Amino acid sequence: MAQSTFDRHIADERLELLVHSITDYAIYMLDPTGRIATWNAGARRFKGYEAEEVLGEHFSKFFLAEDRRDGLPSRILDTAAREGRFEAEGWRVRKGGTKFLAHVVVDRIQGEDGELLGFAKVTRDVTEKRQKEQALFDSELQFRMLVQGVRDYAIYMLDPTGHVTNWNLGAQTIKGFNASEIVGQHFSRFYTEQDRARGAPAAALETALREGKFEAEAQRVRKDGSLFWAHVMLEPIYKDSGEHIGFAKVTRDITEKKRAEEELRETQEALLQSQKLQALGELAGGIAHDFNNLMTVVRGTADMLLRKKDLAEEKRTRYLHVLLETAERATSLTAQLLAFARRQPLEPEVIDLSVRLDALGEMLQRTLSSQYELELDLAPALWRIEIDPTGLETALLNAVVNARDAMPSGGKITISTRNVREGNNEMVSLSISDMGKGISPEQLDRVFEPFFTTKPAGKGTGLGLSQLHGFAVQSGGSVKISSKVGHGTTLDIRLPRTDKPVKGRGMEQSNISLPEGLTILLVEDSEHVRYFGRQLLEDLGCHVIEACDADEGLALLENNAVDLVFSDIVMPGRTGIELAQEIRRTRPALPILLASGYSSKQFIPIDQREFPIMRKPYTFEAVAQAILELIEEVKIPQRVCLMQPPLHAGAQGGVPVGPQLST
Known part of the structure; x- marks a missing residue:
């Protein structure tokens, strides 16, 4: 028994030490009348009194004057005595007179016989906590007032399944529904029937969850059934714990913006x-x-x-x-x-641009008078490009002539090449620079327009730079121009690199020879072109059968032995390509050569063509070379007959045969 009393005494001492060491709570005892019997460190910290200043004092001294006047301390003790516990929050006074908000618990203490021995009082300072809660409440209130007051945006929330949980004034203004009409409804009712049928509402929620945001412009439906254009943003909302609790949705009516854009587009x-x-x-x-x-x-x-x-x-x-x-x-x-x-069929070749320009240099210099200096700055080990040589020479000549005309008193023209990288693309740069008067910024924006020229009236057609631009783009490249008034102009043509090998130039055209007695079916709807085509083929020593369209040509093939078909492409009825495809189906070994000036329907990249296509107007040598290559592929026995070109084939650079008509 003595040992039990000793243990209890030790436990009481430890409890007292624990209570007195606590600083976050004021823990002290009152006697049955409310006078202070004990005082811990937390009470001293909260209320500012030392123990000797308050022991024996009535606890009401910590209350506001009005609370004492209203009898609040007595009611607290009466409630605790009667019910065993009192708990509340209220304002209390520190030693210096400052107030703090306290959370108070008063518990009845009684003996084993039920006699009231006093009260245990626990007080906690919750001023800062309540200030934070009030600030958060005020902030949320202001935010709700802000959201509810916005009229230009529909701002509302959805639950995780897409049902509307709140509704602001902007949503009511834009969509026409009152909150009582729409809260609890699924947001898909704002979508058109077509969008609902293809699952657009569900897709929007899935995208927002997957990507953190969904944004789109689309038509939505108002309460009266009318459509409007909406800019929509949808974002998922999560608790601090990571739990998904819904979506925030913002919708803006952009109907007027769309209407303005449409009017601008129509004006443009x-x-x-x-x-x-x-x-x-x-x-x-x-x-x-x-x-x-x-x-x-x-x-x-x-x-x-x-x-x-x-x-x-x-x-x-x-x-x-x-x-x-x-x-x-x-x-x-x-x-x-x-x-x-960009409709002229190109016949590209793989070339080394520096080598080609070196060969052209003398010809280009001859186009200039002695007062002009032509400088070639050609990079060694230049990457190969695949372009149409004729188009290149025409474009280059136009650029050089423009450079010459920009320097009426003479000067230097520089042509340079170099390898360049544009991102992941490898390009070859061909630039032509002059030291002329330059071009003003206003004119520079228009230089690639057709028929726009900076030259005086009657001095230029305005086609040179537009042709150069068309050639560069059609070749898979680009062209830029830079100029400064008084300091000259530079044209920079960029052409894509190719890894294809350079092909040999083949035999000289003056030595072209064809087998004797070739029979060629000529199909051409133009009477004049057909006449001159026949004359050219007969000059080559060929026997010619004529047809004015594809159907007549097929009929002639049924009754005549033919070594090669030479056909125009664009003709009434079947085109030359359709004729060639029909011949290929029934006579797969028969060589076919097509010709055309231009047609957007038959403009096919060279590496995708079924049949060789010759550009009109064609030359004596070009036709002979093309026929020779085709008949060699099918191994027609060659009885050599050296062709002497007629008078009209001897002009420098190749001369078109017949009238210069284009299909």
Whole structure:
């Protein structure tokens, strides 16, 4: 028994030590009348009194004057005595008179016989906690007031399944529903029937969960059934624990914005159409002017040849050469137009640009007078490119002529090449620079437009740079121009690198030889072109069978032995490609050569063509070379007959045969 009393005494001492060491709670005892019997460190910290200052004092001294006047301390003790416990929050006073918000618990202490011995009082300072809670409440209240007051945005929440849980004034304004009509409804009711049928609402929720956000512009439905354009944002909401509790949804009515964009688009289209009409007028005027000049020469020369039948052979030959040179100019003009339109079929070859330019340098220098210096800055080990050599030479010549015209008093023109990398692309750069007067920023923006020229009236067609631009783009590259007034201009053409090998140039055209007695089916709907095509083939020593369209050609094939078919592409009825495909189906070994000036329907990259295509107007040598390559593929026995080109094939650079018509 003595030992038990000793243990209990030790336990009481430990408990007392524990209570007195606690600083976060004021823990002390009151006697039955409310006077303070004990005082711990937490009470001293909260209330500011030392133990000797408060022991024996009534606990009401910590209450506000009005609470004492209203009898609150007595009611607390009465409640604790009667019910065993009192708990509440209220304002209390520290030693210095400052107030703090306290959470108070008063418990009845009684003896074994039930006699009231006093009260245990625990007080905790919750001022800071309540201030934070009040600040959070005030912030949330302000936010709710802000959200509810916004009229231009529909801001509301959805539960995890997509049902509306709240509704602001903006949502009511935009969509027409009151909160009582829509809270609890699924947000899919704002979608069109088509969007609901394809599962758009569910997809939006899934995207928001997967990616953290869903954003779109789409049509939505108002309460009255009318449609409006909406910009929609949907984001998932999570608790601090990571639990998904719903979605925040913001919708903005962008109907007016969409209407303004549509009006702007229509205005731009109208402006573009006006610009097209203006360009068409410039096109008609430019072509009419240039072709009238060419036709003046052609008509005058032809008239002279017809009227003066006794012309000396030397003069007659000179007139014929004039005709051929004029035809070359017309061909060049047509090529510029087609290149600008990106419709001229290209016949690319793999070349080393530095080697090609080195060979062209002398020819380009001859186009310049002695007051101009042409400098070639050609990079060694240049990457190979695959381009149409004729198009390249035409583009280069146009650029050099422009550079020359920009320096009327003479100067230096520099042509340079180098390898460049553009991101993951490997390109070859060809730049042409001059030291001329330069181009103003206003004009620089228009230099690639058709028929726009910085030269004086009558000094340029405006096709040169547009042709160069069309050629570069059609070749898979690009072209840029930079200029500074008074400091010259630089054109930079970028062409893609190829890993294909450079092919040999083949036999010289002057030594072309064909097997004797070849029979060729010529299919051409134009009577004039067909006539001249027949003359050319007969000059090559071939026997020619003529057809004016694909059906006639197929009929002639049934009754004639033919070694090769030479057909136009664009014809009434079946095209030349359809004719070739039909022949390939029934006579797979029969060589077929197609010809065309241009057609967007038959414009096919060279590596995707079923059949070789020859560009119109074609030359004597080009036709002979193409026929030779085709018949060698099928091993037609070659009875050598050296072809001597007729007079019209001897002009420098190859001369078109027949009238310069394009299908």
